[in-house]
Every structure is written in structure tokens, then in C-alpha cells.
Amino acid sequence: MRDQFYEQLDLIRSQLVDVTEDLRGVVADATEALLSIDLSRAEAVISREQAIADRLDDIEERALVLLATQQPVASDLRQLVASMRIIADLQRMGDHAVHIAKVARRRMPIPAVPASAEPMIRKMSAIADTMIKHTARLIANQDVQAAVELEQIDDEMDALHKDLYRMILAPTQEFETEEAIDLALLGRYYERVADHAVNMARRVIYQVTGERISMS
Amino acid sequence: MRDQFYEQLDLIRSQLVDVTEDLRGVVADATEALLSIDLSRAEAVISREQAIADRLDDIEERALVLLATQQPVASDLRQLVASMRIIADLQRMGDHAVHIAKVARRRMPIPAVPASAEPMIRKMSAIADTMIKHTARLIANQDVQAAVELEQIDDEMDALHKDLYRMILAPTQEFETEEAIDLALLGRYYERVADHAVNMARRVIYQVTGERISMS
Numbered sequence: 001m002r003d004q005f006y007e008q009l010d011l012i013r014s015q016l017v018d019v020t021e022d023l024r025g026v027v028a029d030a031t032e033a034l035l036s037i038d039l040s041r042a043e044a045v046i047s048r049e050q051a052i053a054d055r056l057d058d059i060e061e062r063a064l065v066l067l068a069t070q071q072p073v074a075s076d077l078r079q080l081v082a083s084m085r086i087i088a089d090l091q092r093m094g095d096h097a098v099h100i101a102k103v104a105r106r107r108m109p110i111p112a113v114p115a116s117a118e119p120m121i122r123k124m125s126a127i128a129d130t131m132i133k134h135t136a137r138l139i140a141n142q143d144v145q146a147a148v149e150l151e152q153i154d155d156e157m158d159a160l161h162k163d164l165y166r167m168i169l170a171p172t173q174e175f176e177t178e179e180a181i182d183l184a185l186l187g188r189y190y191e192r193v194a195d196h197a198v199n200m201a202r203r204v205i206y207q208v209t210g211e212r213i214s215m216s
Numbered sequence: 217m218r219d220q221f222y223e224q225l226d227l228i229r230s231q232l233v234d235v236t237e238d239l240r241g242v243v244a245d246a247t248e249a250l251l252s253i254d255l256s257r258a259e260a261v262i263s264r265e266q267a268i269a270d271r272l273d274d275i276e277e278r279a280l281v282l283l284a285t286q287q288p289v290a291s292d293l294r295q296l297v298a299s300m301r302i303i304a305d306l307q308r309m310g311d312h313a314v315h316i317a318k319v320a321r322r323r324m325p326i327p328a329v330p331a332s333a334e335p336m337i338r339k340m341s342a343i344a345d346t347m348i349k350h351t352a353r354l355i356a357n358q359d360v361q362a363a364v365e366l367e368q369i370d371d372e373m374d375a376l377h378k379d380l381y382r383m384i385l386a387p388t389q390e391f392e393t394e395e396a397i398d399l400a401l402l403g404r405y406y407e408r409v410a411d412h413a414v415n416m417a418r419r420v421i422y423q424v425t426g427e428r429i430s431m432s
Binding site for chain 2: 080
């Protein structure tokens with residue numbers, strides 16, 4: 001009975017690692033759809049994310065059943081609770097990937113990202129990619145040190161987000177209103193993806209140490 | 217033992233009703249801070265929301281302990297699961313109220329909302345207010361009919377959100393870039409608050425009927 005419980009717990013963890021890796025691909029693809037103005041890619045992002053959301057619902061269901069039927073305590077309880085919170089962050093991360101794809105789709109065939117802002121968006125997406133990769137590894141290995149590094153990478157994301165905002169509002173920039181709004185939204189989405197990666201890292205720390213770090 | 221369980225379940229529900237009502241006040245206050253350019257009110261929104269977030273963490277903790285120690289099944293399990301999902305929506309709703317207050321604070325002493333957009337923002341806030349009030353009643357009384365009405369009110373919110381966007385992008389409008397971005401963000405925040413009210417209503421339906429309605 002207990003063995004089965006731990007098997008289930010391991011299965012949930014490995015599935016969360018898989019989903020995190022899949023979402024990493026979805027965010028990268030949303031960026032590609034956005035920058036290469038690729039409608040079918042944008043549509044694919046939206047439907048792939050829906051499949052991921054369904055899988056997350058399924059994992060959550062099983063975590064709840066495990067919680068309700070196995071009466072876990074101490075670190076087992078913490079792991080299940082952390083898993084459920086990680087699921088919530090992954091759901092949110094998926095939402096933001098879809099938001100990015102929808103900005104791309106809404107503006108087609110006009111590029112939502114003007115050429116001058118492209119390098120910045122590409123960089124934000126690359127940082128998000130690195131952060132999600134770290135987070136997947138963290139969930140798999142519970143490496144607390146990697147969580148600290150993740151917070152540092154997040155500082156880069158925050159700095160880029162501020163730079164993007166400054167660029168949008170610079171008096172020398174001649175973005176149209178709709179371009180400015182879309183860029184501001186996009187910057188926000190990438191920054192939120194990064195925030196959820198950091199949140200997930202904090203859940204892992206909580207799971208390992210039992211210490212809760214206040215969430216941003 | 218079971219009596220104590222139901223007492224705890226009722227307590228969780230009544231606390232969720234209280235928190236929902238408090239958040240309703242916080243969203244209304246965020247709008248007031250925004251439109252009357254009131255810094256101390258904006259600060260108060262941010263700190264009140266933090267207190268609400270702490271209360272939600274506490275309620276969530278107790279729901280999880282109840283789940284892990286009482287092994288509820290069928291409708292009791294559904295109620296606990298629904299409660300935890302309602303908590304997640306309330307957390308998100310609180311985040312959006314804070315986002316509104318932060319837009320207000322960032323632009324002070326300049327009004328973030330130009331006079332021409334004020335009636336629209338006020339209306340979005342009023343609709344959000346009605347929706348949150350309905351949701352609180354729904355959680356209290358599990359009135360499934362009210363959930364259907366809520367979806368209709370949400371359609372008004374969506375229409376207003378589109379109107380606001382059209383207004384921002386109208387060629388006759390002379391909003392500055394920063395104003396346009398802030399208005400687009402604000403519209404989005406109110407619309408998201410409304411979405412979370414609808415989500416919560418759907419959780420209540422799931423709790424009552426066991427039927428899950430696909431979430432937006």
C-alpha cells in the first residue's frame with residue numbers, strides 16, 4: 001500500500017517534469033509564431049496548450065485522490081501540496097504562452113513585434129526558456145542551489161522587462177498605439193512566465209526544507 | 217469526528233464568502249484610488265490584499281489538512297476540491313486588484329485614466345462589483361441559477377472590454393502611448409477579475425452537481 005503510494009508520488013513528479021519541458025517548447029514556439037508571423041504555428045501552440053491543461057487537470061485529480069485516500073504526513077504531505085501548487089503555476093504559465101500566441105494571431109499578417117523590438121523579445125523568450133529548463137531540472141532533482149540561481153536569472157528578466165518598457169515609451173520611438181500596447185502586453189507575459197518558474201522553484205524548496213519563502 | 221469535519225467544511229465556506237466580500241471592497245477601492253488619484257488609498261489596497269492573501273493561505277492549509285486527515289468521498293470531496301480551486305481564483309482576483317492599484321500609484325500625480333475614459337473604467341468596475349457580489353452569494357447559497365446569470369453579466373464585461381479597446385485605438389483619440397498602455401492593462405485587469413468570478417461560479421456548480429463546465 002505504501003509502496004504504491006510512493007510509486008504514485010514519483011509518477012506525479014515525473015509527469016510534472018514532462019509537462020514543464022513541454023511547456024518550455026510551447027513558450028518557445030509561441031515566440032517563433034510571433035516573430036515569424038506563422039499562423040498555423042500560433043494555432044498549434046493554442047491547441048497544444050489545451051492538451052497540456054487537460055493533462056494537468058488529470059495529474060491534479062490524482063494528487064487529490066492520493067491526498068484524500070492515503071493520509072500522508074510530514075514530507076509526503078508537503079510533496080503533494082507542493083505538487084498541487086506547481087500544477088497551478090504550470091497552468092498559469094500555459095495561459096501566458098497562449099496569450100503570446102493570441103497576440104501573434106490577432107495582428108496577422110502584420111507583425112505584432114516591430115523589427116526594432118525583435119531582439120528584446122527574442123532575449124526575453126530565451127531567458128524564459130533557460131528558466132523553465134532549470135525549473136524542470138529542479139522538480140526532477142530537488143536541487144535547492146539551482147533555485148537560488150533561478151532567482152538571479154529572473155533579475156535579468158526583470159531588467160529586460162524594464163528596458164522594453166523604456167524603449168516603448170522613448171520619445172524617439174514611433175510605435176503605433178496598437179504596437180505599443182502589444183509590446184507592453186508581451187513583455188508582461190514573458191515576465192509572468194519567469195515569475196511562475198521562480199514560484200515553482202520556491203515550491204520545491206518548501207517541499208524539501210518545509211520552509212516557505214514569501215511569493216512575489 | 218464527522219460532525220467536526222462538517223463544522224470545518226462550513227467554516228471554510230463561510231470564510232470564503234467573507235474573503236470574497238472583502239475582495240469586492242478591495243477592487244472597488246482600487247478603482248477609487250485610480251480615479252481619485254489617491255496615493256494612500258492605493259497603498260491601503262496593496263496592504264489589505266496582502267492580508268487577504270495570508271488568510272487565503274491559511275484557509276488553503278486547513279482545507280488540505282482536512283483532505284489529508286478525513287478521507288472525504290463523493291460530495292464532501294468535491295466540496296473541498298471546489299474550495300481549493302475557489303481559493304486559487306480569489307488569489308488571482310486579489311492580484312488583479314493590486315495591479316490596478318499599482319497602475320494608479322505608478323502614474324501619480326498624473327491620472328492614469330484620462331477623463332474621456334473614466335466613465336468606461338467606472339462601468340467596468342461596477343460590473344466587476346456586481347459579479348463579485350453574486351459570486352459571494354453563490355458560494356454561500358450554492359444557487360446554480362445565479363451562476364447562469366453571472367455568465368450573462370460577464371458578456372457585458374466582455375463587450376465593454378472590446379469597446380474600451382476600440383476607444384483606445386480610435387484614430388480620433390489622442391492618448392499618449394503610456395496612457396494607451398495603462399488603459400489596455402486596466403481593461404484587461406477588470407476583465408480578468410470578472411473571469412475569475414465566472415470561474416468561481418463554475419466551481420460551485422461542479423461542487424453541487426459534480427459536472428465540470430469547461431473553463432475559459
